[in-house]
Amino acid sequence: MSGRESAPWVQAAGLLLAVVAGAARCGGQKESIPRPDLARVDAELRQAVEADQDTVRKAPGSAEGWGRLGDRYRYHDWLPEAAQCYARAEQLEPGEFLWPYLRGLTLARIDPTASAKALSRALEIGPDYAPAHVNYAQVLAHLGRLEEAREQFERASGLDPTSSHAELGLGQLLLASGQYPAARDHLELALQRNSEHREAHLALSQAYMALGEQEQARRHAERARQLPKETFMDDPRGSRVPPPAGARAHMEIGRELQKRGMLEQAAEQYREALRSDPNLEKVHYNLGTLLAKQGKLEEAAVSLGEAVRLDPDDQEARYSLGLVFSSLGKLDDASRHLRTVLERKPDNADAHYNLGTVLARQGQLDQAFGHLAEAARIRPEHADTQVNLAAVLAQQGKTDPAVAHLREALRIEPDHAKAHKILGDLLIEQGKSQQGMNEYRETLRLQPGWPEPARRLALALATRPKPTPQDLAEAVKLAELACEETGRKNPLALDTLAAAYAAARQLDRAATAAQQALEIAASTNQPELVRQIRARLSQIQSPSGETRGASR
Numbered sequence: 298m299s300g301r302e303s304a305p306w307v308q309a310a311g312l313l314l315a316v317v318a319g320a321a322r323c324g325g326q327k328e329s330i331p332r333p334d335l336a337r338v339d340a341e342l343r344q345a346v347e348a349d350q351d352t353v354r355k356a357p358g359s360a361e362g363w364g365r366l367g368d369r370y371r372y373h374d375w376l377p378e379a380a381q382c383y384a385r386a387e388q389l390e391p392g393e394f395l396w397p398y399l400r401g402l403t404l405a406r407i408d409p410t411a412s413a414k415a416l417s418r419a420l421e422i423g424p425d426y427a428p429a430h431v432n433y434a435q436v437l438a439h440l441g442r443l444e445e446a447r448e449q450f451e452r453a454s455g456l457d458p459t460s461s462h463a464e465l466g467l468g469q470l471l472l473a474s475g476q477y478p479a480a481r482d483h484l485e486l487a488l489q490r491n492s493e494h495r496e497a498h499l500a501l502s503q504a505y506m507a508l509g510e511q512e513q514a515r516r517h518a519e520r521a522r523q524l525p526k527e528t529f530m531d532d533p534r535g536s537r538v539p540p541p542a543g544a545r546a547h548m549e550i551g552r553e554l555q556k557r558g559m560l561e562q563a564a565e566q567y568r569e570a571l572r573s574d575p576n577l578e579k580v581h582y583n584l585g586t587l588l589a590k591q592g593k594l595e596e597a598a599v600s601l602g603e604a605v606r607l608d609p610d611d612q613e614a615r616y617s618l619g620l621v622f623s624s625l626g627k628l629d630d631a632s633r634h635l636r637t638v639l640e641r642k643p644d645n646a647d648a649h650y651n652l653g654t655v656l657a658r659q660g661q662l663d664q665a666f667g668h669l670a671e672a673a674r675i676r677p678e679h680a681d682t683q684v685n686l687a688a689v690l691a692q693q694g695k696t697d698p699a700v701a702h703l704r705e706a707l708r709i710e711p712d713h714a715k716a717h718k719i720l721g722d723l724l725i726e727q728g729k730s731q732q733g734m735n736e737y738r739e740t741l742r743l744q745p746g747w748p749e750p751a752r753r754l755a756l757a758l759a760t761r762p763k764p765t766p767q768d769l770a771e772a773v774k775l776a777e778l779a780c781e782e783t784g785r786k787n788p789l790a791l792d793t794l795a796a797a798y799a800a801a802r803q804l805d806r807a808a809t810a811a812q813q814a815l816e817i818a819a820s821t822n823q824p825e826l827v828r829q830i831r832a833r834l835s836q837i838q839s840p841s842g843e844t845r846g847a848s849r
Contacts, residue, residue: 330354331378333370339573342543345369349539353382360389364396369539371403372546379403380411394423395534402535405436412436427457428532434466443470461491462530469500477507495524515678515709529556541566544574551583560587578607582614589621597621605634612638616648623655631655646676650685657689665689680710687719696723714743718750730757752779752793759793759800772797780810788818792830799837807837 330350335343349366356362367382380403387396401415416433423429434449447470454463464487471480481504487497498521505514541547551566567584570577585600601618604611619634635652638645653668666689673682683706690699700723706716721736737754740747755775758768776794783790791814798807811834818826 330366331370331381333373333375333378339543341573342373342546345540345542358389360386360393360396363389364399364537365539367399367403368537371399372539372549373543376403376407392422394419394426397422398426398429398534399537401436402432405432409436409439413440413442425456426534427453427460427463428530428535430456431460431462431466431530432532432535434463438466438470443474446470459490460530461487461494461497461528464490465494465497465500468497468504472500472504472507475507477504480504481508491528493524494528495521495526496528498524511678512709519679525556527556529553541569544570544577544580546570547573548577548580548583551580555583555587560591563587564591576607578604578611578614581607582611582617585614585621586617589617589624594621594625598625610641612641616645619648619655620651623651628655628659632659644675646672646679646682649675650679650682653689654685657685657692662689662693666693678709680706680713680716683709684713684716684719687716687723691719691723696727699723700727712743714740714747717743718747721750721753725753725757730761733757746778746782748779748782748787748790751775751782752790755779755797756793759797764800769797769801773801773803785813786817788814788821788823788826788830791817792826792833795830795833795837799833804837808834811837 330353332350333346335346338346346369349362349369353359353362353366363382363386367379367386370376370379370382380400383396383400383403387393387400390396397415398419401412401419404412404415413433413436416429416436420426420429420433430449430453434446434453437443437446437449447467450463450466450470453460454467457463464483468480468482468484468487471477471483481501484497484501484504487494488501491497498517502514502517502521505511505517536553538550538553539546541550547566547570551563551570554560554563554566564584564587567580567587570580571584574580581600581604585597585604588594588597588600598618598621601614601621604614605618608614615634616638619631619638622628622631622634632652632655635648635655638648639652642648649668649672653665653672656662656665656668659665666686669682669686669689673679673686676682683702687699687702687706690696690702700720703716703720703723706713707720710716717736717740721733721740724730724733724736734754734757737750737757740750741754744750752775755772758764758772758775761768764772773794776790776797779790780787780794785791791810795807795811795814798804798810811830815827815830815834818830
């Protein structure tokens with residue numbers, strides 16, 4: 298079992314004969330305990346294996362003892378030996394579902410034909426366990442027995458109406474046979490059962506592409522990119538875990554816990570693995586990415602940095618380290634690692650996108666534009682890339698092409714709130730006040746609590762040439778929202794509230810808000826903003842009480 302993903306299918310020559318021979322030996326008077334090579338195993342694991350073997354030696358008639366030894370072997374990828382142990386347990390308890398089931402799961406990775414026979418036997422004993430039908434169907438599909446696989450997936454779906462894996466399997470079978478509408482229906486049902494099933498999003502993207510619905514295909518492909526590589530199937534009978542021993546076990550347990558969303562427990566298992574073997578690059582990588590998800594960025598940087606030190610060619614770890622440095626504001630380090638990734642893989646759209654974003658934050662706008670443009674060339678249907686291209690162009694004063702990129706982003710993703718917000722900013726700058734306000738309204742429809750577009754819309758309403766009473770009431774409401782969402786600590790929001798109150802002729806409130814804005818701007822050392830707020834406070838306090846603007 299790999300440290301990051303399930304191991305690929307492997308055919309082992311002569312393996313079936315070895316398993317059968319081992320099972321035959323188990324039937325003799327003297328038990329023959331399969332013993333894998335422990336020469337390169339760390340001391341903790343070796344002791345645990347020898348203890349499990351000793352348990353079997355002392356009680357050779359215990360099916361559970363053989364099963365636990367099989368669990369230990371299976372967990373550490375000693376698969377032929379694990380299969381022998383489960384076969385012996387099955388001989389001792391022939392009516393127990395668990396032993397042929399575990400034997401079938403073990404053999405699925407090395408001998409699918411034998412696996413199918415074992416899983417079929419398990420289902421004769423326990424026909425109502427849905428995960429067994431899913432696993433059996435997957436093996437049958439691998440063997441090309443597609444009609445039988447379909448029947449097993451249907452049986453699993455009927456037994457467990459929450460099983461997204463069963464509907465995924467049906468959808469994939471139909472997709473492979475070109476039955477795209479039916480495939481789409483099953484895959485949509487899979488996502489109704491689990492909206493975060495990555496494989497279902499990927500398959501549905503393929504189905505929609507085949508049906509000519511490119512926008513739907515893009516949406517599901519993009520969603521798949523955001524999800525973990527594997528979608529956990531709840532299978533308590535097939536997920537027996539031996540007491541952890543050795544670095545490998547702690548790593549695998551950590552991965553399983555991480556799949557289940559138990560992040561603190563997973564992190565502790567990774568740390569336990571590193572205490573046993575500090576040179577496991579994959580564990581450093583897994584721990585680093587987990588810590589990054591938890592927002593523990595400094596710790597994540599240490600773990601990912603160690604992964605890169607142990608394996609400088611691991612571009613996935615280097616890319617993740619670049620992202621963590623970017624989040625920490627260590628832009629030079631982020632840029633260095635992302636550039637190295639691109640040296641090895643120049644067509645990595647994500648690396649171009651993130652490097653472009655980092656360079657933009659560093660003020661290197663021409664280079665930023667180049668990398669973002671390359672990201673857009675490689676992956677043209679990515680709305681965020683278009684938005685960031687627009688942001689770079691806007692900083693360069695190139696408003697018209699920036700607007701064009703934002704409209705392209707909204708073609709790709711019509712509900713992209715940030716694109717609507719920035720488009721509103723640029724349209725206001727172009728003097729297209731009504732269009733700009735429309736974009737702010739759409740932004741707030743998509744993201745109602747966002748204070749900045751609320752503030753900007755309030756400002757536009759309060760300072761338009763002939764505001765109506767409805768305009769002014771809305772401006773006050775929006776400015777108050779912006780102030781509340783920022784804890785009344787944002788001087789721009791308070792200044793905008795002062796302008797809205799003044800325009801609505803609520804001069805006492807306007808003066809209070811302006812004074813609060815002035816105090817915060819002064820305490821945070823914003824001299825230009827202080828100057829502007831003082832000028833408007835003076836206007837508010839003048840006999841006419843008129844004010845026509847606020848800080849943008």
